[in-house]
Amino acid sequence: MQGLQNLKGIKMHRVCHQARVIRRGFTLVELLVVVAIIAMLISLLLPAVQQAREAARRAQCQNKLKQIALAAFNFEETFGYLPPGYNAAGTEPSGNIISATGITGSRTGPFPHMLPFFDQGAVYNTINRNQIDPDVSTTTQTFWTNEATTRTAAFTRLPILICPSSTPNPYDSTLQVNTALITFRSTSGTAATFVANGTPVASTLGGQPARNLGRTSYAGVAGWAGFIEAPTLDKYKGVFFRRSKTKLRDITDGTTNTLLFGEVRGDWRNEILYQSSAWMGTNSMPMCFGTVANNYYAGSGQTLLYRFASAHPGMAMFALADGSVRPFSINMDQVILRQSLSGIGDADVVGEY
Template sequence: MPDPHSLPPGARSSRAGFTLIELLVVIAIIAILIGLLLPAVQKVREAAARMSCQNNLKQIALACANYEVRVGKYPPSNTLAAPFHGWPALVLPDIEQENVRNIYVMTANWYDPANEVARNSRVKTFLCPSANGQRIGQAAVPGTPGSPFSGAAWDYTNVAVVAQTLLTYLNYPDPASYSTVWRGVMSSQGSTVSQITDGLSNTILIAEDANRPEYWVKGKRVTGREPPFGGDGTGTGSVTGGVWADHQKGFGVEGTSADGNTLVGECAINCNNSFEVYAFHTGGANVAMADGSVRFLRDSMSIRTLAALSTRAGGEVIAND
């Protein structure tokens, strides 16, 4: 048998393989493809989270509509007499949360020991997938020992009123009518359908106010100072009202300054999550209307338009967009 090392070069067996340069080129191509793919994957995830959030709002809005059919009016924003509990407890059966409703004691306050397990029960429908779902909410009950109380968080709330400070800022012509005209659907003891003269499809019922008790301003978390409204008094950047069982529901639309730091102002959407419309979706926030439909409000919306959409009987003319 001839020695293979003695054969001419062309007759030797060849070995397949990559050179170092070829490997580096392949790695570079893969890195470029991944770089191109990641933004697309992130967009798909955000689109899925936004759709899931919209579905949550639709379920909550339809639950409130079912409550209106049973009781004759939408749930009240706040409980004015003991026992205190939030309106979400009233609609738990309508969002298929009988397991939580069965352990919730309606004859006790939401913050009483009897409701500790119930109020700490995480309800998926109350959480937007784009927000931090593992956080613990807190809600202040003035004058009550143990306040603020902790509980399972939620990312939505009803729009109770258009704040009189905003009406003054916008030079509305008839501030004397504030107590009746500028209320939201669930303000005070709740509205009947006949009281929503602006139309169910033109009136916001529920809006996003995400990630409480974390304090967020213009896409950044703030930890070193107190929110302009709804702080816990510690100055550490915590917003109260983020417990789904809390009986003090709703917020007054006011808007903020352009930087999102102070009330009242032109910035309407995604400026400040201290009891204003705020979401973690690119370009805007989801809201549910009184007819059960869900809309996406762009963060370029004017505060005047948001105010008009928030009243149940303001008589405003709102553009189709």
């Protein structure tokens, strides 16, 4: 009898213990507190993760610009001069800033010359050399979009020329494609005119959609406006200009004080279309229009499309002629950026900037 009572006591103890276990748990208030804490931690961590990712992309961008600068130096070591800025005639008729009516020459830029130094020798070998030769008369050259072999090569996508931070992707099908960026003297001879040929994405080139053209997030620095046969402006010509053959020793302002390549982009910002650019025809970008935060000649809508800019918050990356790469604030002194740092021999040397 005593054993039976003990057994019942044990069973009762187990039942009570199980009941106590079942009754334990989180209240609704406790769950809400936990959820709130988790949400707060996520809100604190997410920006840090995004910043870390952007820092990694920025480092990749810097490395790409360094590789581009190195390719230009290897070209100079091989041929005795840096890659030519663009193939076009000198004084051109003044036309619409977009249509570039009357421009002669192939309008190719420095990147086709640099293909072998991007490990793209096979692509380089398919290009009609007369099209990119700066010593060939412009009258014997045709716009590269009209020459079959050069046009075909232009559809090659070169990862080294795309900034990993580019948003949206430069190959976004909603963007137009610039097929030529050219500076030339206006008919008055007193000002620079910047020309871009915009090819609508709906059009085709050689049977392929224009939107499939290889793009670039980078362009050579032309200085104020390149070399346009206007002495007051040509004083500030950069490394890359019309049929240029600039040598490193020509950079008398010092390679540490001279911009070589910078970032460009194509997307929608402030309801203005930033057209992305085909690497075959991305020649040299002038500094006369300033940066995104500092617009010059803002009276013309088209001029706002063509400036050095990037997807990195508050800055754009530039490679200098000494091979270094550094970020420049879009709010920095524009006189320093547009003149002192973009010209190769204006004797306007700056100290700290």
